Amino acid sequence: MSATEDASPSPFDRRSLVNRVAAGLLGTAAVVTTAAGTGEELRLLTGVDTAASASEPGTKQSPIAVVGAGGKTGKLAVEGLLKRGRNVRAVTRTGEFSLGGGDVGDLMTTAAGDVTKTDTLKQALAGCGAVLFCASASKKGGNAEAVDYQGVLNAAQACVELGIPRLVVISSGAVTKPDSLGFKVTNVFGNIMTLKRKGEIGLEEIYAAAPKGLTYTIVRPGGLTDGAVIGPAGIELNQGDTIGGTVGRGDVAEVVVEAALSPATENTIFEIYDKKSRGPLQGGLPKTSGYERTGESYEAMFKGLQGGIGL
Numbered sequence: 001m002s003a004t005e006d007a008s009p010s011p012f013d014r015r016s017l018v019n020r021v022a023a024g025l026l027g028t029a030a031v032v033t034t035a036a037g038t039g040e041e042l043r044l045l046t047g048v049d050t051a052a053s054a055s056e057p058g059t060k061q062s063p064i065a066v067v068g069a070g071g072k073t074g075k076l077a078v079e080g081l082l083k084r085g086r087n088v089r090a091v092t093r094t095g096e097f098s099l100g101g102g103d104v105g106d107l108m109t110t111a112a113g114d115v116t117k118t119d120t121l122k123q124a125l126a127g128c129g130a131v132l133f134c135a136s137a138s139k140k141g142g143n144a145e146a147v148d149y150q151g152v153l154n155a156a157q158a159c160v161e162l163g164i165p166r167l168v169v170i171s172s173g174a175v176t177k178p179d180s181l182g183f184k185v186t187n188v189f190g191n192i193m194t195l196k197r198k199g200e201i202g203l204e205e206i207y208a209a210a211p212k213g214l215t216y217t218i219v220r221p222g223g224l225t226d227g228a229v230i231g232p233a234g235i236e237l238n239q240g241d242t243i244g245g246t247v248g249r250g251d252v253a254e255v256v257v258e259a260a261l262s263p264a265t266e267n268t269i270f271e272i273y274d275k276k277s278r279g280p281l282q283g284g285l286p287k288t289s290g291y292e293r294t295g296e297s298y299e300a301m302f303k304g305l306q307g308g309i310g311l
């Protein structure tokens with residue numbers, strides 16, 4: 001295992017995390033004035049015993065791995081998990097990862113895991129309770145064939161072999177609509193849409209043959225933006241890949257985190273976009289799919305999701 005952990009995080013760095021946790025949970029006016037962020041402070045803020053760090057897959061305190069943690073959405077997903085007091089394993093190709101605020105001690109470890117290299121990936125994911133696949137093609141990491149297709153399959157295979165109960169993968173809206181403008185424009189970048197869809201299909205095949213209790217969720221965001229998080233009330237989930245829009249990376253990060261923690265998303269595929277931006281993916285498609293999900297919380301929206309849609 002190549003996971004590393006800073007044995008002596010600076011009090012300043014820890015306080016920074018506690019402040020950010022507090023701001024996320026209590027609103028931006030929240031200020032924590034304690035001298036140093038400790039596990040006890042995080043427990044008080046989050047209601048979660050951060051001292052415990054179970055490593056059995058499926059137990060409440062098993063770390064949740066974020067693969068591609070250094071990417072824009074990956075980093076936000078790490079923060080979303082920490083905000084909820086969850087143990088996180090931040091997985092990057094190099095094993096290096098920083099939140100800017102520094103190391104966060106007990107709650108987070110880092111590990112080197114390259115999705116194109118199954119041995120490093122399995123080492124990085126061992127003992128995790130869930131995996132969030134936020135990796136995508138990059139200059140040094142590999143093209144879409146290697147990362148968005150084969151990398152997804154490698155992650156699915158690793159999760160099945162390691163007995164990790166849940167894999168959540170970020171794919172893309174419109175992957176099943178090759179005639180849509182969104183597909184055509186995005187696919188110019190190394191056939192990424194074609195390859196993401198191949199990754200979805202391969203993943204489904206792996207899980208169809210997997211032991212019961214090992215499950216996946218595929219999240220298909222619309223066009224990504226870096227705007228402020230709008231939260232579930234401003235979001236629409238959908239199924240069937242007929243409606244799309246735009247969505248902030250922060251909202252995508254929130255939904256993948258929530259999906260990993262919810263049994264209602266087991267073996268489902270769903271789209272996510274800002275409901276103000278919604279529209280049919282291509283001419284001739286109806287304005288509604290009949291699978292729209294809106295609500296005040298993701299858990300409420302998840303409850304209506306159906307398996308077998310969008311395969």
Ligand SMILES: NC(=O)c1ccc[n+]([C@@H]2O[C@H](COP(=O)([O-])OP(=O)(O)OC[C@H]3O[C@@H](n4cnc5c(N)ncnc54)[C@H](OP(=O)(O)O)[C@@H]3O)[C@@H](O)[C@H]2O)c1
Binds near residue numbers: 172
């Ligand atoms: N852009 C859009 O409008 C849009 C729309 C729909 C869906 N999406 C999808 O949404 C997801 C998140 O997008 P994003 O823009 O937030 O991602 P991003 O910032 O591009 O991050 C991708 C991450 O993947 C990592 N990575 C690349 N190769 C890897 C490998 N071999 N092993 C492990 N990690 C590797 C990269 O690390 P290094 O940089 O260190 O290599 C990077 O940190 C992606 O799947 C993307 O395709 C995007």
